[in-house]
Amino acid sequence: MNAPALFQSLTVSGLEIAAGDVTIVRDVAFTISQGRPVTLLGASGSGKSLVAHAIMGSLPTGLSARGVVKEDDVDLLASSPAQTRARWGRTIAILPQEPRLALDPTMRVAGQVAEVHRYLHDLGPAEAGASMRADLTEVGLGDRTQAYPHELSGGMCQRAAIAITHAAGASLLIADEPTKGLDAALRDGVVERLRREVERGRLLLTITHDIEVAAALGGMVGVMLDGVLVEFGPATEVLESPRHDYARALIAANPAHWPAPDLPPAGAPIVSAAGLSKRFGEKALFDDLDVSVRRGEIVAIIGPSGCGKTTIGNIVLGLVTPDRGEVQRAPGIPPTCFQKLYQDPPAAFAPHQTLRRGLGDLLRLHGLAWAQAEASMERFGLGRELLDRRPSEVSGGELQRFAILRALLLDPVFLFADEATSRLDPVSQSEVFAILVEAVRERGLGLLMVTHEAALAERVASRILRLPS
Template sequence: MNAPLRFQTLTVSDLSIAAGETTIVSDVAFTLAQGRPVTLLGASGSGKSLVAHAIMGSLPPGLSARGVITLDGQDLLAATPAQVRARWGRAIAILPQEPWLALDPTMPIAGQVGEVHRYLHGLGSADSATRMRSDLAEVGLGDRTQAYPHELSGGMCQRAAIAVTHAAGAPLLIADEPTKGLDAALRDGVVERLRREVAQGRLLLTITHDIAVAAALGGMVGVMHDGALVEFGPAEQVLEAPRHAYARALIGADPAQWPSFPLPAAREAVVSASGLSKRFGERALFDGLDISVRRGEIVAIVGPSGCGKTTVGNILLGLVAPDKGEVERAAGLAPTRFQKLYQDPPAAFAPHQMLRHSLGDLLRRHGLAWTQAEASMDRFGLGRELLDRRPGEVSGGELQRFAILRALLLDPVFVFADEATSRLDPVSQKDVFTILIEAVRERGLGLLMVTHEAALAERLAKRILTLGAAEAA
């Protein structure tokens, strides 16, 4: 549905964002015009999403924005809370970085898309249902309309959130990491959808760490680093001949260019399974599947979104029961030494608990010292100030690094990493995998990784298991 309202220009000038007396984003300025989208690249925690939320008027509590943000001459920062809320969905829509935070866990996705058409656009129930089916079919979920979010894969939840945002039809669309966790075909489909939004006259601001997405969208590209916009210009200029040192490092950090990571010979199997079969309803994910992960080994599972990659890892951990088959885990080890890194990091944290408390509870429960956690935070590039924030008040990449840090503190023998770096920029992704590989090499960790990035799997994994194209959770 095309919204009748169209904006011509969004202008951001002298934008600074502070937490109390501490400035975390400073002097950001750019212009977004019809037909010329803007894409922001940069490391997790560099301030990209905060810029988006400042425009949206949805900064987390405790953060404040200064400067000028004008939409066709109207100062958005000067709006009252009621005026801000009135714009949401109607004038400005945001696709949040985390689908877990964007979807209602108590409602099937059909209802979540349909209610946008019914209550935001005032359509009747029949027309709303027709629009809903069209929106979900466009993102490949036409046969999952009655599924709840917990019944969908991470990539499917991302597509459902895209359908909800598209249904709003707002003339200014902000897409925060819209392709994370999606395989190449689905990623290209989302990019094409965003290009159509631009062609229909909508203003588009995209935040991503995927260089290919930035190149495909074209328009203008900005690179953020440590809260500052260090480079901004036409996409082809910034991506092909970046001037700033960080921009060059970011754009040059493609996994295909990583050096090899030699590992010693793998040892005994830490977890293995034979003859695994699993169905969801009428859909068969896999049948007669054999898999094992040995100490000191990296195994990758690749395949389209929804083909059952996460399900395999969950079966190995005992979180999901197979329909058929046997699983054997190394004997004599505490369950805490078998860990999972979730694709959606909010799923691993209590939403209202400060990260300091979350980490402190773990340390006390397992008799670990704060010095161990602090040393790990330094290695993961996590500042101490983040400890006094809730999960929703840090970036998705920062939260994922906390999740990885927390898992490694328990000295695991097996880690199932479900798209564990999908929220990280290439530079941070390389840094995190360097730490994980060090654990594989020095501790004998067995690592099972799910990824949509073929280059990443080929560079790191000794063995790659490819699953088919079944569309199930």
């Protein structure tokens, strides 16, 4: 296989993105060159991912881009749809923010990686298989090559998507939240993988809210707020001496700096599980495990990706049956008072239904007023204009906030939060956790949370359950 020549630079100038007559991203300008990646930080909904999709030529229906986006001398925005599609996977590849939705649910992971080598790079079956195994081993999935996406954790799906994107070998790699949902070790491995792509001459644009990722990648860092690039410069300057007020707040909002929640003594047990054991195929996740959650208590489960954290929460909710052990719930509590926040919020929303329709159906079903939902939307920083969009037309962070809003409207007594803030920037993350902590304090909500962030668990949890790999 002869590798195609790599582009030397990508230049963005005067980029604007509009929804009809409304401009939602304005006057964005930066240059990515070989050896100098660009990372965009900012709040959920600030326009970071829209900039990436404008470059890719994959903006959602109803949005349009104008300005100049040049890969060397090729004006990407001036290309025809056929020319744009021809670049996908060949000169530009994107690592999507929602990897589970990007994976083919009917194909094993091995086939999805191997087909890139076979049909994009014209390798024979044996060579494609060897390259596939090397790619999946490098992201820690060498023992899960025959798994389907639904058999993988959220973090594993992310790593599978990384392997597929790497296999494409495009000149420009766009990584949209490449480390969300990954534990520290896997996050560092992904960052190292991205750095190697830069060393090989590929252009890299990364969208993230993880400041440690931005610092590790180096190059240039930009901070976006409300569709505007409010700060841009060398990574060390922006991260160590930010000039804009929002940039300073964003960088300072590390979970390790949060105040510990002031919670009253925990009340009666809501749910208790004893002697839980579970395995999938040949892999044993845990054995003889106990866990309980009381009213007004926050219990955190931490551990590496794929160790069984989500499975424990699903067993407690009754969504998964343990191989051994039993679960007991406090009597007299209706099922609707046991709620879950998903790691991948699109899995909890009807994809072709507007958020207004979905929220309205919920309110009518449970006899709730629109005023309650509108008050919660304002508190969560969700504009009313988002209601007429489908789940795929809002950012991952915005959709997660809708999921949290929807769960709390039902006044639950138990909430299983599976990486509930993994898509939020540090400022939004602290604001959302303040709301969850308030629900724990004022309503006596029992919160069972899964997280990869040890610092987050140590700041907010009453108790921590640590799982080995």
